[in-house]
Amino acid sequence: MRESGNEIVEPFVMAAKRPVTARGERTRRALVAAARRLFEANGYVATNIGDISAEALVSHGTFYTYFTSKEEVFAEVVSDLIADFQRIAHDEPAVDRGAALWERIERSNRGYLRAYEANARMMAVLEQVATFNPRLAKTRRQARRYWVDRSAKAIVGWQQQGLVDRHIDPVYAASMLGSMVDRSSYLWVVVGEHYEFGSAVEQLTRLYCGALGLQYGRASAQRAS
Amino acid sequence: MRESGNEIVEPFVMAAKRPVTARGERTRRALVAAARRLFEANGYVATNIGDISAEALVSHGTFYTYFTSKEEVFAEVVSDLIADFQRIAHDEPAVDRGAALWERIERSNRGYLRAYEANARMMAVLEQVATFNPRLAKTRRQARRYWVDRSAKAIVGWQQQGLVDRHIDPVYAASMLGSMVDRSSYLWVVVGEHYEFGSAVEQLTRLYCGALGLQYGRASAQRAS
Amino acid sequence: MRESGNEIVEPFVMAAKRPVTARGERTRRALVAAARRLFEANGYVATNIGDISAEALVSHGTFYTYFTSKEEVFAEVVSDLIADFQRIAHDEPAVDRGAALWERIERSNRGYLRAYEANARMMAVLEQVATFNPRLAKTRRQARRYWVDRSAKAIVGWQQQGLVDRHIDPVYAASMLGSMVDRSSYLWVVVGEHYEFGSAVEQLTRLYCGALGLQYGRASAQRAS
Amino acid sequence: MRESGNEIVEPFVMAAKRPVTARGERTRRALVAAARRLFEANGYVATNIGDISAEALVSHGTFYTYFTSKEEVFAEVVSDLIADFQRIAHDEPAVDRGAALWERIERSNRGYLRAYEANARMMAVLEQVATFNPRLAKTRRQARRYWVDRSAKAIVGWQQQGLVDRHIDPVYAASMLGSMVDRSSYLWVVVGEHYEFGSAVEQLTRLYCGALGLQYGRASAQRAS
DNA sequence: GATGAATGAGGCTTCATTCAT
DNA sequence: TATGAATGAAGCCTCATTCAT
Numbered sequence: 001m002r003e004s005g006n007e008i009v010e011p012f013v014m015a016a017k018r019p020v021t022a023r024g025e026r027t028r029r030a031l032v033a034a035a036r037r038l039f040e041a042n043g044y045v046a047t048n049i050g051d052i053s054a055e056a057l058v059s060h061g062t063f064y065t066y067f068t069s070k071e072e073v074f075a076e077v078v079s080d081l082i083a084d085f086q087r088i089a090h091d092e093p094a095v096d097r098g099a100a101l102w103e104r105i106e107r108s109n110r111g112y113l114r115a116y117e118a119n120a121r122m123m124a125v126l127e128q129v130a131t132f133n134p135r136l137a138k139t140r141r142q143a144r145r146y147w148v149d150r151s152a153k154a155i156v157g158w159q160q161q162g163l164v165d166r167h168i169d170p171v172y173a174a175s176m177l178g179s180m181v182d183r184s185s186y187l188w189v190v191v192g193e194h195y196e197f198g199s200a201v202e203q204l205t206r207l208y209c210g211a212l213g214l215q216y217g218r219a220s221a222q223r224a225s
Numbered sequence: 226m227r228e229s230g231n232e233i234v235e236p237f238v239m240a241a242k243r244p245v246t247a248r249g250e251r252t253r254r255a256l257v258a259a260a261r262r263l264f265e266a267n268g269y270v271a272t273n274i275g276d277i278s279a280e281a282l283v284s285h286g287t288f289y290t291y292f293t294s295k296e297e298v299f300a301e302v303v304s305d306l307i308a309d310f311q312r313i314a315h316d317e318p319a320v321d322r323g324a325a326l327w328e329r330i331e332r333s334n335r336g337y338l339r340a341y342e343a344n345a346r347m348m349a350v351l352e353q354v355a356t357f358n359p360r361l362a363k364t365r366r367q368a369r370r371y372w373v374d375r376s377a378k379a380i381v382g383w384q385q386q387g388l389v390d391r392h393i394d395p396v397y398a399a400s401m402l403g404s405m406v407d408r409s410s411y412l413w414v415v416v417g418e419h420y421e422f423g424s425a426v427e428q429l430t431r432l433y434c435g436a437l438g439l440q441y442g443r444a445s446a447q448r449a450s
Numbered sequence: 451m452r453e454s455g456n457e458i459v460e461p462f463v464m465a466a467k468r469p470v471t472a473r474g475e476r477t478r479r480a481l482v483a484a485a486r487r488l489f490e491a492n493g494y495v496a497t498n499i500g501d502i503s504a505e506a507l508v509s510h511g512t513f514y515t516y517f518t519s520k521e522e523v524f525a526e527v528v529s530d531l532i533a534d535f536q537r538i539a540h541d542e543p544a545v546d547r548g549a550a551l552w553e554r555i556e557r558s559n560r561g562y563l564r565a566y567e568a569n570a571r572m573m574a575v576l577e578q579v580a581t582f583n584p585r586l587a588k589t590r591r592q593a594r595r596y597w598v599d600r601s602a603k604a605i606v607g608w609q610q611q612g613l614v615d616r617h618i619d620p621v622y623a624a625s626m627l628g629s630m631v632d633r634s635s636y637l638w639v640v641v642g643e644h645y646e647f648g649s650a651v652e653q654l655t656r657l658y659c660g661a662l663g664l665q666y667g668r669a670s671a672q673r674a675s
Numbered sequence: 676m677r678e679s680g681n682e683i684v685e686p687f688v689m690a691a692k693r694p695v696t697a698r699g700e701r702t703r704r705a706l707v708a709a710a711r712r713l714f715e716a717n718g719y720v721a722t723n724i725g726d727i728s729a730e731a732l733v734s735h736g737t738f739y740t741y742f743t744s745k746e747e748v749f750a751e752v753v754s755d756l757i758a759d760f761q762r763i764a765h766d767e768p769a770v771d772r773g774a775a776l777w778e779r780i781e782r783s784n785r786g787y788l789r790a791y792e793a794n795a796r797m798m799a800v801l802e803q804v805a806t807f808n809p810r811l812a813k814t815r816r817q818a819r820r821y822w823v824d825r826s827a828k829a830i831v832g833w834q835q836q837g838l839v840d841r842h843i844d845p846v847y848a849a850s851m852l853g854s855m856v857d858r859s860s861y862l863w864v865v866v867g868e869h870y871e872f873g874s875a876v877e878q879l880t881r882l883y884c885g886a887l888g889l890q891y892g893r894a895s896a897q898r899a900s
Numbered sequence: 901g902a903t904g905a906a907t908g909a910g911g912c913t914t915c916a917t918t919c920a921t
Numbered sequence: 922t923a924t925g926a927a928t929g930a931a932g933c934c935t936c937a938t939t940c941a942t
Binding site: 696698723724725735736739743744745 | 910911912913914915920921
Binding site: 469470471473474477508509510511512515 | 901902903904905
């Protein structure tokens with residue numbers, strides 16, 4: 001479950017030719033924006049370079065001035081996506097120190113779902129591409145690992161504080177509970193399961209806390225013992 | 226999260242021409258088997274009809290004697306897959322009546338992972354195709370709903386017995402915990418996260434039980450107080 | 451404008467395998483009938499052997515028991531067509547000896563249009579096929595020649611009686627006036643020019659008679675001198 | 676027999692992509708020319724896109740840069756054909772005012788035959804295609820209507836001058852006599868009936884004039900009474 | 901006779917990529 | 922830089938015809 005590298009997301013796109021002039025910069029941006037629109041609308045496979053060029057209002061050949069393949073623009077779009085994703089997910093107001101554990105977890109889950117919601121279409125496309133493009137699968141995995149590592153560390157801390165059972169393997173648990181949150185977001189936003197946002201956040205957090213044996217909610221809310 | 230219909234999986238493939246003679250039957254089966262091998266090896270998009278025919282050792286045109294498109298064979302392969310999946314998942318030895326709740330859940334999780342393992346490559350491909358083919362997305366959803374419904378019913382039962390907190394919504398919980406199991410299987414088998422089978426089953430079950438507030442393991446196993 | 455051979459239509463189809471048993475006879479007839487229905491409905495090019503077999507409710511391979519190609523069934527259908535055409539065109543009640551010339555011409559024209567009407571769809575298809583199939587073009591030409599020869603002989607007779615100007619070449623005139631009648635029938639029946647049957651017959655006959663300098667209608671009908 | 680619209684031939688081809696550069700212009704023209712050569716040589720059905728590209732010495736895919744289908748190039752070829760046809764048919768030296776009626780008709784017939792002769796092969800192919808392509812059938816019909824309308828108007832004029840019998844319906848007559856000229860041209864040029872040009876023009880004109888009761892030739896040429 | 905399976909040549913179309921201007 | 926033309930590999934699909942049973 002480990003992968004080397006410490007950055008959140010690998011610099012990833014290095015080859016793509018960068019424009020020199022302002023005009024070039026504009027053209028390039030138009031291409032990336034056009035690509036994202038089309039990927040979102042039609043998916044990766046159904047989008048072709050001719051379409052992207054046309055959508056960006058440049059000639060077919062111009063595309064190759066900035067990118068060498070569809071994969072390359074896609075990587076750039078994804079790069080933006082992940083950055084945006086993490087930015088949104090972190091934008092939750094700085095956790096006040098006094099917040100209970102379950103409140104912090106809830107805050108995190110809410111952030112994740114919200115970020116997912118904001119980037120739903122592209123997340124779906126990334127999901128799709130990751131199933132057949134190893135390089136993007138890796139990107140996807142790295143983005144994921146970021147969350148898993150964070151959670152695993154937290155669990156270890158909770159175990160040290162005696163809040164979480166030592167029988168629980170922090171990495172397995174982080175991965176599995178992360179899967180629960182991530183996949184539930186996907187089902188909700190992309191596949192269209194009929195969650196209601198508030199309930200979803202609450203239920204996810206309840207299950208998350210329960211799974212680790214953490215108390216959810218104020219007082220002795222969880223189980224009448 | 227509901228879908229109408231009561232069957233496990235819709236009859237799904239109806240049109241594909243059935244052979245009349247034994248020879249035809251053999252040929253058709255060879256095509257389906259060849260298709261599955263190639264889908265597993267190369268994915269859906271990269272597999273083409275020419276390859277399938279060659280792999281089945283029949284001429285190009287013969288494919289069209291039995292199927293009208295790649296989608297059609299794929300549907301057939303998936304149909305087999307889901308049937309197989311459900312068969313394996315149920316093959317866990319009939320639960321002895323005396324088994325504890327957590328044992329039954331563990332048994333179910335083990336079955337799921339095992340079925341996933343046995344059909345790993347095709348599950349991945351189905352996942353892939355479901356991202357861009359609505360008809361298969363529906364199949365995927367129906368297969369999933371089968372598990373969710375089962376779990377939700379169980380949770381309701383447990384709530385009635387006072388084993389599970391009434392604050393937990395059975396359908397949300399079934400969906401979310403199902404996502405956890407399903408997605409973890411995927412990550413393990415397809416993406417290659419480094420789970421060890423026994424631990425994975427154990428950890429999944431621990432989390433599952435904990436999330437619902439059910440006791441895991443014999444005696445006071447769960448939290449060293 | 452001459453072609454060798456004296457028969458109205460060449461025996462044309464000789465090769466086609468004739469059935470021996472009554473069952474075979476039935477099958478063969480079913481194929482020819484099916485072929486005609488499909489040719490009429492969809493034209494020659496769009497009709498294929500699979501369709502014909504299916505329409506005749508026999509297996510694909512059975513077609514080849516009786517015919518070696520689409521052209522061959524088509525030839526048979528056309529053979530029937532031309533026979534039918536000539537039968538209808540002659541069915542006009544035997545001209546009573548006392549009839550005026552223009553009446554006989556009118557009768558002939560009416561017969562032609564009626565025959566055309568009865569076989570419209572197939573005539574159109576034959577027309578179509580004759581444009582790219584030399585063998586059928588020949589058949590078409592022979593059927594046509596029959597009428598031209600008849601007319602040319604009649605014109606010669608009329609010239610000998612002093613009814614028609616000697617400057618008129620009987621063969622050219624027969625061919626050209628035949629073209630007028632034939633093509634007008636085609637335009638009316640197949641292309642859909644909006645003729646009214648009675649007027650068409652009358653006008654055709656007027657023009658036909660006028661062209662040859664024959665009197666049309668009773669008394670001094672034609673031009674007030 | 677009427678069709679609305681006043682233009683000679685509908686604009687007909689609108690979609691086909693036009694080249695921007697001179698090089699593109701050259702290539703496109705080469706494709707159209709190649710297409711016409713092959714249509715003339717082999718007919719519509721037997722000509723395929725691969726052949727056209729090869730004949731134009733461009734790659735297969737280049738064809739699709741300018742046309743989306745065989746029908747599309749064909750439409751363009753036909754468009755040229757009809758324009759050329761009408762140009763030639765009108766190129767007869769401006770009728771001198773003093774010419775007799777029959778001379779003018781003869782001149783018109785000669786023009787028609789000559790135009791037919793110059794475009795014989797393509798006229799045959801158009802005839803062929805019109806039998807199974809409704810859009811081209813319409814084009815064919817419109818081109819035809821142009822002549823019919825012209826003739827009908829002339830006949831009306833002659834009737835007003837008392838030159839033509841009022842019993843003759845101008846539209847029927849124009850259509851039918853037009854059919855005679857048109858179809859005779861076809862038989863001569865395409866099917867190969869053995870006309871001699873001069874005689875054909877003369878005989879056609881004789882019949883045409885006679886049919887309408889107009890005098891043919893100088894003095895009392897027509898019928899020795 | 902009849903069947904239905906198998907064949908493979910023949911055509912169509914798309915699209916990523918290169919290139920001269 | 923930008924353009925648009927040209928390329929050709931890669932896939933798709935149809936259907937006349939043959940053949941073993």
